[in-house]
Amino acid sequence: MSLDWIYTAISWILLRWHDLWDAIGIPDNFLGTSWDWVLAIVFLVVTVRVILFPVFVKQIKSQRAMQALQPKVKALQEKHKGDRETLQKEMMELYKTEKANPLMGCLPMFLQIPVFLGLFHTLRRLNPGNTQTTLYGWTDAEFKDATHATLFNAPLASKFGSTAQELAALGANSVTVKVVAGILVLIMMTTTYATSRQMILKTGWAEDPQQKMIQRLMLYGIPLSLLVSGSLFPIGVIIYWVTNNLFTLAQQQWVLRKFPPPQMAGKSGSSAKPSSAPAKKATGAAAKSPVQPGRSGGLFGRNKAQAAEPETPVVDTKSLAPRPGAKPVNPKKGARPASKPKG
Numbered sequence: 656m657s658l659d660w661i662y663t664a665i666s667w668i669l670l671r672w673h674d675l676w677d678a679i680g681i682p683d684n685f686l687g688t689s690w691d692w693v694l695a696i697v698f699l700v701v702t703v704r705v706i707l708f709p710v711f712v713k714q715i716k717s718q719r720a721m722q723a724l725q726p727k728v729k730a731l732q733e734k735h736k737g738d739r740e741t742l743q744k745e746m747m748e749l750y751k752t753e754k755a756n757p758l759m760g761c762l763p764m765f766l767q768i769p770v771f772l773g774l775f776h777t778l779r780r781l782n783p784g785n786t787q788t789t790l791y792g793w794t795d796a797e798f799k800d801a802t803h804a805t806l807f808n809a810p811l812a813s814k815f816g817s818t819a820q821e822l823a824a825l826g827a828n829s830v831t832v833k834v835v836a837g838i839l840v841l842i843m844m845t846t847t848y849a850t851s852r853q854m855i856l857k858t859g860w861a862e863d864p865q866q867k868m869i870q871r872l873m874l875y876g877i878p879l880s881l882l883v884s885g886s887l888f889p890i891g892v893i894i895y896w897v898t899n900n901l902f903t904l905a906q907q908q909w910v911l912r913k914f915p916p917p918q919m920a921g922k923s924g925s926s927a928k929p930s931s932a933p934a935k936k937a938t939g940a941a942a943k944s945p946v947q948p949g950r951s952g953g954l955f956g957r958n959k960a961q962a963a964e965p966e967t968p969v970v971d972t973k974s975l976a977p978r979p980g981a982k983p984v985n986p987k988k989g990a991r992p993a994s995k996p997k998g
Contacts, residue, residue: 846900
């Protein structure tokens with residue numbers, strides 16, 4: 656399957672942003688950096704993230720649904736402890752019934768892979784010896800300009816693992832490229848770790864073993880893999896990755912504040928539970944000891960616990976009621992004895 660359509664689409668977005676910054680008159684080669692091309696890569700990220708924002712919202716909703724299912728997942732784990740096959744089958748049925756997708760949390764990342772590959776392929780072509788300068792909508796002038804684009808004097812098409820021949824073709828200094836690329840790789844690893852850690856700290860570790868494994872892979876596995884694979888990425892691709900991570904950090908922070916996960920939203924409710932226990936005890940104490948009317952139970956008013964009505968009457972009114980057929984007794988004269996003693 657040809658990926659030319661991806662390369663053409665990524666090139667079109669990149670070139671349009673470059674034309675915009677070039678028209679505005681962004682300083683060229685300031686601090687050894689071609690800011691028009693660097694900003695074109697940065698705003699390529701912005702364009703892609705805006706397009707994928709609805710998918711990001713679906714990702715958050717899916718994560719909320721998975722969190723709401725955690726009690727049921729835990730119950731299934733207790734029920735089928737030791738029977739992994741049955742547990743997986745029951746959990747798949749639960750996800751299907753509740754319309755929850757455990758893999759939805761990785762969907763935005765998967766959708767960005769074609770963009771990453773498109774930019775990777777495009778920047779790898781930036782070589783002065785490349786004769787195919789007009790592929791994917793590029794003009795010859797744009798290709799030559801991008802070939803000499805730099806970040807702090809390191810070509811955007813160069814990488815930490817560039818060979819001596821590649822660096823010579825780009826007219827780059829080996830030490831400069833390794834320093835710039837090395838720092839960017841470390842920033843890329845750190846921000847990749849930070850994006851996963853931010854989400855896990857806010858939502859907590861998943862109860863589902865499959866989900867927990869995915870969380871651990873994203874938190875530790877991916878950043879460590881970048882230590883090796885990062886040396887193969889052109890500097891322009893690393894700029895894209897770091898910018899994407901920073902955008903993700905800001906976007907996640909906004910979403911988590913505006914739509915907090917159940918664990919965060921339930922903190923206030925859980926803290927209120929212990930305070931209800933003393934109130935119940937106070938109510939029970941008030942039921943055992945009569946309260947004098949008119950006395951205030953606190954500094955500013957009556958104590959609600961003391962003012963509560965007792966559960967059982969203090970005086971048994973049934974025992975004081977006259978028996979059927981008995982003569983009424985005048986309370987002013989007092990009650991007469993039931994029978995006179997015989998002399």
